[in-house]
Amino acid sequence: MTKRIISGTSWLITLLLLQQILFAQAPAPIRLAVAGTSHGHVAWILGKKDQKDVILSGIYEPDTALIRKQIKNYGLPASLFYTDLARMLDEVKPEAVVAFGSIYDHLSVVEACAPRRINVMVEKPLAVSVQHAMRMDSLAKKYGILLLTDYETSWYATTEKGYELAVDSNFAGAIRKVVFHHGHEGPKEIGVSKEFFNWLTDPVKNGGGALIDFGCYGANIMTYLMKGVKPLAVTAVTRHFKPAIYPKVDDDATIIVEYPGAQCIIQASWNWPFGRKDMEIYGETGYIIAVDKNVLRTRNKAAKEEKTSILHPADVGVYEDPFAYFADVIRKKIRPADYSLYSLTNNMLVVKILSAARESAATGKRVVLQ
Numbered sequence: 001m002t003k004r005i006i007s008g009t010s011w012l013i014t015l016l017l018l019q020q021i022l023f024a025q026a027p028a029p030i031r032l033a034v035a036g037t038s039h040g041h042v043a044w045i046l047g048k049k050d051q052k053d054v055i056l057s058g059i060y061e062p063d064t065a066l067i068r069k070q071i072k073n074y075g076l077p078a079s080l081f082y083t084d085l086a087r088m089l090d091e092v093k094p095e096a097v098v099a100f101g102s103i104y105d106h107l108s109v110v111e112a113c114a115p116r117r118i119n120v121m122v123e124k125p126l127a128v129s130v131q132h133a134m135r136m137d138s139l140a141k142k143y144g145i146l147l148l149t150d151y152e153t154s155w156y157a158t159t160e161k162g163y164e165l166a167v168d169s170n171f172a173g174a175i176r177k178v179v180f181h182h183g184h185e186g187p188k189e190i191g192v193s194k195e196f197f198n199w200l201t202d203p204v205k206n207g208g209g210a211l212i213d214f215g216c217y218g219a220n221i222m223t224y225l226m227k228g229v230k231p232l233a234v235t236a237v238t239r240h241f242k243p244a245i246y247p248k249v250d251d252d253a254t255i256i257v258e259y260p261g262a263q264c265i266i267q268a269s270w271n272w273p274f275g276r277k278d279m280e281i282y283g284e285t286g287y288i289i290a291v292d293k294n295v296l297r298t299r300n301k302a303a304k305e306e307k308t309s310i311l312h313p314a315d316v317g318v319y320e321d322p323f324a325y326f327a328d329v330i331r332k333k334i335r336p337a338d339y340s341l342y343s344l345t346n347n348m349l350v351v352k353i354l355s356a357a358r359e360s361a362a363t364g365k366r367v368v369l370q
Contacts, residue, residue, distance in 0.1 A: 027331060029051060029052060029053055029054050029055040029327070030053065030054045030055070030095050030096055030326070030327040030330055030331075031054075031055055031057045031092070031093070031094045031095045031096070032045075032054040032055065032056055032057060032094055032095070032096050032097070032098065032323065032326075032327075033056075033057055033058040033059065033060070033088060033089070033092055033094035033096070033097045033098075034046070034056070034058070034059045034060065034061075034097070034098055034099075034100060035060045035085060035097050035098070035099045035100070035101060035105075035109045035112075035113075036060065036061060036099055036100045036101020036102070036105055036109070037059065037061045037066060037067075037070050037100055037101070038061075038063070038066065038100070038101055038102065038193070038195040038196055038198075038199065039100040039101065039102075039123050039196060040192050040193060040196045041100065041123055041152075042070075042100040043074075044322070044323075045098055045100070045323060046059075046070060046073075046074045046076065047074055048323065050321070052324075053321070053323060053324040053327040053328075054096075054323045054324075054326070054327055056080065057080075057092045057094050058080060058081075058082060058088045058089075058091070058092035058094060059076070059080045059081050059082065059088075060081075060082050060083075060084070060085045060088045061081060061082075061083065062083050063195065064083065066195055067081045067083075085108075085109070085112050086112055089112060089113065089116055089118060090116075094118060095118065095119065095330060096118065096119040096120070096121065096146075096326060096327075096330060097109060097113050097118055097119070097120050097121075098120075098121045098122075098123075098150075098323070098326070099120065099121070099122040099123060100123055101199075102199040102202075102205040102206065103122075103123075103125060103127065103128045103199075103205065103206050103207055103212070104128050104132075104199075104204060104205040104206070104207070105205075106122045106126065106127055106128075106132070106136065107127065107132045107135060107136055109122070110122075110135075110136045110139050110140065110147065111135075111139060113145065114139035114140060114142070114143040114145050115139075115143060117143055117144070117145060118145065119145050119146040119147075119148075119326075119330055120140075120145060120146070120147050120148070121146075121147075121148040121149070121150055121322070121326050121342075122147075122148075122149055122150070123149075123150055124149055124150060124151045124216050124217070124220070125149065125207075125212060125216035125220075125347065125350055125351060125354060126147075126149045126344075126347040126348065126350065126351050127207075127351050128204070128205075128206070128207030128212075129207065129351070129355060130351055130352055130355045132351075133347075133348055133351040133352075134348075137344060137348055140344060146326075146329060146330060146344075147344045148326060148329065148342040148343070148344070149220075149342055149344075149346075149347040149350075150322045150326075150342065151216070151217060151220055151341060151342075152277070153217050153220070153221060153277055153293075153341075154220075154318075154319075154322065154325075154341040154342060155293070155313065155318060155319065155320050155321075155322065156277075156290070156292075156293035156294075156313075156318070157293060157294060157311035157312055157313050157315055157316050157318055158290035158291075158292070158293055158294065158295065158296045158311055159221060159279075159290065159293075159318075159341075160316040160317070160318045161290075161296055161309075161311055161315075161316050162225075162279065162281055162288050162290050162296065163224060163225060164316065165281075165288050165298065166225060166281050166283065166288055167225060167227070170283075171283075171286055171288065171298065171300055172281065172282070172283030172284070172285055172286035172287055172288055172298075172300055173283040173284030173285035173286060173300075174261060174262075174283055174284050175225060175226075175261075175262045175281060175282075175283050176261070176262055176263070176282055176283060176284060177262065177263050177264075177265070177280075177282045178218075178221075178222055178225060178262070178263075178264045178265070178279065178280065178281050178282070179264075179265045179267070179279065179280040179282075180217060180218030180221065180222070180264070180265070180266045180267065180268075180278075180279045180280075181267050181272075181276050181277075181278050181279070182214040182215075182217040182218060182266070182267070182268050182269075182276065182277050182278075183210060183213075183214040183267075183268055183269040183270055183271070183272045183275070183276065184270065184272055184274070184275035184276070185270070185271070185272060185273070185274065185275070186242065186245065186246070186251065186270035186271065187200050187201065187270065188245050189270075190275070200213065201246050201248060201249055202248065202249070203248050203249050206249065207354070207358075208249055208250060208354075208358055209238075209246055209248075209249030209250040209251055209253075209270065210238075210249075210250055210251050210252055210253050210268045210269050210270045210271075211236065211238055211250050211253035211255070211268055211354065211357060211358060211361065212354055212358075213268070213270070214253075214268035214269065214270075215253055215255055215266050215268040215353075215354055215357060216350055216354060217266075217268075217277065218255070218264065218266035218267075218268070218279070219255075219257070219266065219349075219350040219353040219354060220341055220346060220347065220350050221279065221341070222257060222264045222266075223339060223346045223349050223350060223353075224339060224340060224341050224346060225281070226259060226262070226339075227337075227339050228338060228339030228345060228346065228349065229259060229260075230349060230352075230369055231257045231258055231259055231264075231353060231369055232258045232259060232260065232368065232369065233257075233258045233356075233366050233367060233368045233369060234255065234256070234257050234258070234353055234356035234357050234360055234366070234367050234369065235255075235256045235258075235360050235365075235366045235367070236253060236254065236255040236256070236356075236357035236358070236360040236361040237253070237254050237361060238250035238252065238253045238361040239251065239252040239253070240252075241271050242270070242271070246270070250361070251269070251270040251271060252268070252269045252270065252271050253266075253267075253268045253269070253357070253361065254266070254267055254268075255267075255268070255353075255357045257353060276292075277292070277293070278290055278291055278292060283300075285300050285301045286298065286299055286300025286301060286303075287299060287300075294310055294311055294312065295308065295309070295310060295311075296308070296309045296311055297309075322342075325342065329342075352369060353369075356369055
């Protein structure tokens, strides 16, 4: 009998230890708040069902009509919404905020969050101008917060595999040319909401048109491929194919970014016949072509023919959920490289590239980066 009691006690202790281990491996979700809901991508968080990594704790939206719309669209309680950002931050006390308003508003979100030591992730791009970006960078460093930028292409298996082949394994030799095609038929043509359309086609609130909206993807990935090396110069041409729809901003842009040994061509447009996000990496000995987020075509001089691979995020360790990524960076579970896709270092350079492209398009001159 004594032996059985001791044995039972041992099993109980073992069970308690296992529970403690399991609990330690599953940290509490990050308390996350939303600042602005006019961006079309806000559905990624407002419609998020999996609450394991983050818990939606508050939503700031100054437009009361839009609040009513979001409550109806996502079945959210009215108690989550605030029309005053400072009040929401002070009452909810989130650990992190994601910004889904206009690009111009990113600065005011960081100005509110940084002194409160609240981490921030904004939708692409980081800022409308170098001046805004520098102010945001200064605040993030002064108060020691994370300031990340989210791109849909950061979740693509082909983006990461392309980087691995081009940079880590040197599959195609030294990078010589990278070509990006990003965009769709146009904001109106694909039916974005009026709230999104209003600022997306405003040169102040968005910082430009297609050049900003889709030029940022290529600048972001190229900065990653080049490990944060600053370009030498930028040349850009913008077009106005649909002035009746987009009278204030460009709807098509071609950007050439020069590096000491490589060239990047970014084709950003609201005039594609269909939506696309693809890239072509050409090296001295081969190429890597990302057809979409899952299909990768590759060939180098060692191969007799091209190979097509079907990839998924799990194959290359890519986060499919940017909010889970944000939570893990906050928890220090992962420590991304300074030039990685979400990083502040990368996205400061993205803003400089876009600003130079905007200047080049306006002046017709090649702009040397200082």
